[in-house]
Amino acid sequence: MINSLSSLVFSHPxxxxxxxxxxxxxxxxxxxxxxxxxFASKIGGEICARLDLPSVLGELVAGVxxxxxxxxxxxxxxxxxxxSRSLIMQALQMTANLSPEALNSVFESQSEVISVLAEIxxxxxxxxxxxxxxxxxxxxxGYQAAVVACVGVAVPFGLGxxxxxxxFHVPAIPAIxxxxxxxxxxxxxxxxxxxxxxxxxSKEGQIIIGAAVLDDVLGIIVLAVVAGLAKxxxxxxxxxxxxxISAAIFLIGSLWLGRLVSPFFVTLVNELKTxxxxxxxxxxxxxxxxxxxxxxxxxxxxxAFAAGLILxxxxxxxxxxxxxxPIADMxxxxxxxxxxxxxxxxxxxPFDPANHEGLIMSGFLIVVAILGKVVTGxxxxxxxxxxxxxxxxxxxxxxxxxxxxxxxxxxxxxLSDALQxxxxxxxxxxxxxxxxxxxxxxxxxESAPVLSAPDDI
Numbered sequence: 001m002i003n004s005l006s007s008l009v010f011s012h013p014x015x016x017x018x019x020x021x022x023x024x025x026x027x028x029x030x031x032x033x034x035x036x037x038x039f040a041s042k043i044g045g046e047i048c049a050r051l052d053l054p055s056v057l058g059e060l061v062a063g064v065x066x067x068x069x070x071x072x073x074x075x076x077x078x079x080x081x082x083x084s085r086s087l088i089m090q091a092l093q094m095t096a097n098l099s100p101e102a103l104n105s106v107f108e109s110q111s112e113v114i115s116v117l118a119e120i121x122x123x124x125x126x127x128x129x130x131x132x133x134x135x136x137x138x139x140x141x142g143y144q145a146a147v148v149a150c151v152g153v154a155v156p157f158g159l160g161x162x163x164x165x166x167x168f169h170v171p172a173i174p175a176i177x178x179x180x181x182x183x184x185x186x187x188x189x190x191x192x193x194x195x196x197x198x199x200x201x202s203k204e205g206q207i208i209i210g211a212a213v214l215d216d217v218l219g220i221i222v223l224a225v226v227a228g229l230a231k232x233x234x235x236x237x238x239x240x241x242x243x244x245i246s247a248a249i250f251l252i253g254s255l256w257l258g259r260l261v262s263p264f265f266v267t268l269v270n271e272l273k274t275x276x277x278x279x280x281x282x283x284x285x286x287x288x289x290x291x292x293x294x295x296x297x298x299x300x301x302x303x304a305f306a307a308g309l310i311l312x313x314x315x316x317x318x319x320x321x322x323x324x325x326p327i328a329d330m331x332x333x334x335x336x337x338x339x340x341x342x343x344x345x346x347x348x349x350p351f352d353p354a355n356h357e358g359l360i361m362s363g364f365l366i367v368v369a370i371l372g373k374v375v376t377g378x379x380x381x382x383x384x385x386x387x388x389x390x391x392x393x394x395x396x397x398x399x400x401x402x403x404x405x406x407x408x409x410x411x412x413x414x415l416s417d418a419l420q421x422x423x424x425x426x427x428x429x430x431x432x433x434x435x436x437x438x439x440x441x442x443x444x445x446e447s448a449p450v451l452s453a454p455d456d457i
Contacts, residue, residue, distance in 0.1 A: 025092050029110035032088050034334070036073045037114075040066045041333035056192045057435040059333055063340020074341040076111045083107035114338065119300070121335035122188050126301040127286045128328050129191040130308015131321050132200045133209060135255070144383070145210030148376045152211065152395050153218045156182035156372030160365060168361055170419060177414050180222045181405035181423050182369050186397040186431065187212035187301065188335065193435045194394070197442055204387050207380065208394035213251075213305060215395070221247075246296045251306060254289055258310030266314050279323045282311055343428055347421040358421030365426040370396055370433075390441045397434035398427045 044062030045055035066073040075086050083089045083104045093103060161179030164170040170178070190212060194200040200209070221243045265285070269278050289303035311320060349355055377392030405423065415423070 025096060025098070025106050026109045026113070028095075029088055029092055029106060030113045032091065033074055033110060033114050034117075036066055036088070037334050037337045040074075041337050045333075053436050053439070055196065056189060056336055057432065059336035060189075060340040060432060063337035064343055064345060065340075066337070067341025067343065069343065069345045074114070074337065076115070076342060077104075077108050114334070117331060118335040118338040121331035121333070123286065123290050123300050123304040124324070124328050125188055125192065125332045125335065127282075127304040127308045128321070128324050128332075129187075129195065129200065129209065130305040130310075131312045131317060131324065132195060133206065133309055133312060134201055135309045135313055142210060144380050145207050146214055147379050148207060148211035148391060148395065149214035149218060151379045152185065152215055152373050152376040153183040153222065155375060156368055157222070159368045159372055163364055163368060164361070164419075167364065170416075174415055174419055177226050177405070178365065178419055178423055180219075180226045181398070182365065182372060182426070183215070183222055184219050184398045184405060185212045185215040185373070185395050187215070187305075189397045189431060189435065190394045190438065192332075192336075193438050197439055199390075199442055203383070204390050204394070207391055211376070211391075211395060213302065243297060247298055247302075250293060250296060250298060251302065254292075254303070254306045255309060258306070259313060262310055262314050265311070266316060269316065278316055278320055279327070282307075282316075282320055282324070283327075285311065339431075343431075344424065345428060347424050348428070354417070355421060357418035359425065361418060361422035362425035362429075365422050366429055369398065369426050369430050387441065390438065393434060393437045393441050396437070397431045 040062035041059045044058030044060075044065075046058070048055050048058030048061075063074070065071060068075045068078075071087065072085055073087050077083075083106070084093075084100075086107060088110075089103060089107050092098075092106065098106065157179040159179075160182040161175045164175040164178055165172065187209065190208060191200065194205045194208065199205045265281065269281050272281070286304050286307035289307045290300035291303070293303035294300050311317065346352075347355055347358060350359060373395040374389070374392035376395055377388035377390065380386060380388060380391065
């Protein structure tokens with residue numbers, strides 16, 4: 001592991017020009033960052049577990065504490081943050097007298113490696129969630145999940161865009177972009193909570209997961225449309241049609257082809273004699289599908305989820321679930337801590353006059369963000385006994401997906417400072433509020449009294 005990581009670090013173009021000493025400092029920075037990630041995730045997770053809250057909430061909060069908002073232990077390059085403010089970089093600087101340029105190279109390379117590990121973490125998470133899901137049940141609730149996803153995109157987008165234009169007089173393109181940011185759903189956060197409370201295989205859980213996957217596809221399409229508006233002022237219809245067709249072909253085609261070839265996968269694994277034959281073979285499948293998804297401009301997590309669904313249909317499911325857990329325990333916390341570490345909660349400070357306009361707009365966006373997703377659960381009909389509130393709450397968190405929208409808006413200059421702050425506040429609160437709410441609505445269902453039928457006379 002260390003040798004491979006070292007070769008990855010040394011091959012980075014920024015390090016090619018640096019000394020061997022600088023290269024070793026990158027590796028040292030990565031290892032120190034992982035120590036911070038694991039320590040923070042365990043402390044935060046254990047505290048939340050003892051408070052009967054989802055551990056993922058603790059990992060997110062711990063990420064905020066060690067990140068740019070507080071301790072500056074796990075930070076990432078940005079326009080207003082330089083390497084010298086990172087405590088890990090300061091610790092490394094004490095061991096070597098690096099120039100500012102070399103220090104920045106070390107900082108950027110170390111941050112890139114951690115970001116890649118976080119992305120691999122969410123790929124592993126969605127692969128694990130796919131393994132825990134029931135493909136037959138997911139197909140059975142497919143039309144319901146599609147309704148939930150479409151409503152969950154249309155309602156927040158429409159209300160957010162119209163409200164910003166009418167109430168706050170925001171120009172059309174920034175308002176459309178902010179409305180698009182409201183459409184996102186973080187499948188990673190919701191899926192982790194559902195898995196923790198053992199609801200991933202329930203009918204509600206399968207509708208939420210199916211809708212969240214479709215939400216991701218729709219979110220990619222919406223982002224492509226908004227990107228076209230930002231760059232040219234017009235929507236490129238051909239790009240939108242391409243994304244829709246490629247997403248449909250990929251999801252349906254991979255599941256259909258996967259079910260055909262899965263018997264050959266099992267036969268191959270049974271013939272292999274080397275250590276880790278099942279786990280490594282399964283990861284090859286997951287990474288190939290993830291790579292294909294990225295190549296056709298979709299998200300890697302869609303490919304990983306599809307791979308999990310395919311392999312869940314084989315006789316190796318339980319064995320593979322047990323073997324993937326240690327890998328998930330190592331990489332998934334990196335993703336959630338990094339999401340928290342990237343989040344700057346200083347935009348929540350009401351005593352800073354520069355935040356006032358953003359906080360007012362964020363209040364509106366938060367209401368739309370929550371209500372626009374909660375109503376989705378009540379669009380599911382013909383299912384008696386279904387916990388519709390849980391479905392709506394499960395769609396609330398924006399998480400890393402919302403941060404992608406916010407960072408894109410910042411990089412392209414579409415958003416004003418106030419509107420960008422409002423989107424970030426909305427992402428923060430929906431991300432942190434959803435996990436405990438999801439557990440609460442399921443607990444209320446379990447504690448609700450069951451009325452017995454009257455005795456026959």
